[in-house]
Amino acid sequence: xxxxxxxxxxxxxxxxxxxxxxxxxxxxxxxxxxxxxxxxxxxxxxxxxxxxxxxxxxxxxxxxxxxxxxxxxxxxxxxxxxxxxxxxxxxxxxxxxxxxxxxxxxxxxxxxxxxxxxxxxxxxxxxxxxxxxxxxxxxxxxxxxxxxxxxxxxxxxxxxxxxxxxxxxxxxxxxxxxxxxxxxxxxxxxxxxxxxxxxxxxxxxxxxxxxxxxxxxxxxxxxxxxxxxxxxxxxxxxxxxxxxxxxxxxxxxxxxxxxxxxxxxxxxxxxxxxxxxxxxxxxxxxxxxxxxxxxxxxxxxxxxxxxxxxxx
Numbered sequence: 001x002x003x004x005x006x007x008x009x010x011x012x013x014x015x016x017x018x019x020x021x022x023x024x025x026x027x028x029x030x031x032x033x034x035x036x037x038x039x040x041x042x043x044x045x046x047x048x049x050x051x052x053x054x055x056x057x058x059x060x061x062x063x064x065x066x067x068x069x070x071x072x073x074x075x076x077x078x079x080x081x082x083x084x085x086x087x088x089x090x091x092x093x094x095x096x097x098x099x100x101x102x103x104x105x106x107x108x109x110x111x112x113x114x115x116x117x118x119x120x121x122x123x124x125x126x127x128x129x130x131x132x133x134x135x136x137x138x139x140x141x142x143x144x145x146x147x148x149x150x151x152x153x154x155x156x157x158x159x160x161x162x163x164x165x166x167x168x169x170x171x172x173x174x175x176x177x178x179x180x181x182x183x184x185x186x187x188x189x190x191x192x193x194x195x196x197x198x199x200x201x202x203x204x205x206x207x208x209x210x211x212x213x214x215x216x217x218x219x220x221x222x223x224x225x226x227x228x229x230x231x232x233x234x235x236x237x238x239x240x241x242x243x244x245x246x247x248x249x250x251x252x253x254x255x256x257x258x259x260x261x262x263x264x265x266x267x268x269x270x271x272x273x274x275x276x277x278x279x280x281x282x283x284x285x286x287x288x289x290x291x292x293x294x295x296x297x298x299x300x301x302x303x304x305x306x307x308x309x310x311x312x
Contacts, residue, residue, distance in 0.1 A: 003039045003047055004030040010049040013283040014299060019188040021064040022053060028066035035070065038077055045244065046084045050091070050186065055083045058185035088244065090172060091186045092119035094201045095194065095301035096239040097126040098147035099265050101138070102304070103289050105155035106311045107235060107261055110162040112228035114260075116217050116251075117241030118166025120174050120183060121210030122201045127161045129201070133304075141204070143197030150279075151306035152295070162232040164210055167224055171212035174205040194300065217241075218250050225258050237263035240285060240299065242270050256291075264288045265297050279305045 001009075011026030026049050029035050039047045052073075053063050059079065062068035073080060104111060104126055115124050130139035133149035139158045172179040180202055187194045213224050221236070228234045236255055242248045248270060255262050265285050268275055271293050278284040278296050287295040287304070294308030 003036050006047065007049055013281065014049075015188075016282070018282075018299075019190055021189045022049070025049075025053060025063060025066055025069055028070065032070060035073060038073075038081070042081065042084060045088075048089060050089045051084060051087065052080070053188075054089070054182075054186045055080055055087060057189070058083065058182060063189055087182065088170065089186060090117075090119035090168070090170070090183070091240070092122045092172070092183055092198075093194070093239070093300050094122050094129065094143065094197055095145050095147070096265055096297070097123050097129060098131050098133070098145045098301045099287050099295070099297040099304050100237060100239070100263060101126055101131055101159070102152060102155055102306075103263050103287065103294070103311065104159040104235065105157060107159070108233045110160040110232045112163040112232040112234045113161055113165070114221070114224060114228070114234070114236045115164075115166045116168075116221065116236060116238040117244070118168045118171060118210070118212055120172035120179065120202075120205065121164075121166040121212050122174075122198075122205055123239065124164040124166055124210045125161075125201070125204050125208075127158045128204050143200040145197065145301065147301055148303040149306075150304070152304070152310070163229050165224055165227065166210055166212045167215050167217060167221060168212060169214065169216065171214055174202050174209065217245060218247070218254050221251075221254055222258060225260060234258070234260040235263055236260045237265075239265040240267075242266045252291075262288075262290050265301075276307050279303075 007026045007030035011023045015023035015026055057063055061072035113124055128141045130141045130144045132144055132146045133154040136154045138154055245251050265287050268286050271286050273293055275293055283299055284296040286293050287297050296305040
């Protein structure tokens with residue numbers, strides 16, 4: 001797949017009907033040879049649309065006007081490239097916990113949680129947020145996370161968490177304004193609701209800073225898992241992280257060897273099983289428990305379409 005293909009696919013499958021600004025921008029980049037040549041000189045993981053657009057936002061550049069974006073990017077490409085090389089898409093979208101909740105609430109309680117690719121650890125607090133699945137609300141905290149639920153009955157209660165920890169190559173600190181600014185830059189321009197709930201989730205995490213470990217998902221996960229307290233169900237989970245791994249199968253092998261339940265919201269390629277057709281051509285991830293697929297999930301957790309067995 002060429003760089004232009006990556007941007008065209010992002011515009012069609014991820015940004016369409018979700019972010020008109022990023023759909024326009026992706027289409028423009030896909031047809032701009034000057035920008036494509038510069039992107040092609042970078043390592044493949046650093047060419048991602050989300051990463052490029054977020055870096056330009058962080059540097060104060062325009063992302064709603066393709067012509068202004070192009071002028072800014074070409075004028076300051078050296079600075080942009082330097083940021084692309086040292087940053088990653090650590091979106092830490094708390095809306096994805098709405099997809100995790102039905103599985104977490106159904107497991108034997110209490111839970112010991114490890115979020116792999118934790119970023120700032122905001123998805124380590126599924127028991128502190130509130131969720132609205134259509135007309136049913138679960139929990140009473142903030143932020144309130146909306147998820148369109150199809151094909152399943154939402155849980156009646158939140159999980160009980162006895163211990164929580166995160167693993168990341170470059171964990172972000174919720175008390176560091178620069179780190180929080182990067183999380184904000186990763187949010188798409190029209191998504192004021194996501195920006196609001198980011199602020200609320202950061203406040204939750206600042207009140208009880210999560211235990212975050214700097215380390216590799218493959219080599220350092222067993223040691224962190226060994227720290228989990230006895231008497232709690234150890235749950236290792238991750239959301240939209242596996243595509244960044246150099247060897248996803250090595251990670252899967254490590255997780256399966258641990259005495260833990262494994263929950264993932266990742267692309268269909270990680271599942272390795274036959275799946276029903278997704279609800280629409282838009283990009284969907286798959287919710288799995290111990291490798292068994294249960295539901296289609298939109299990228300930010302805004303919808304959950306259940307197709308698996310009942311786990312309640």
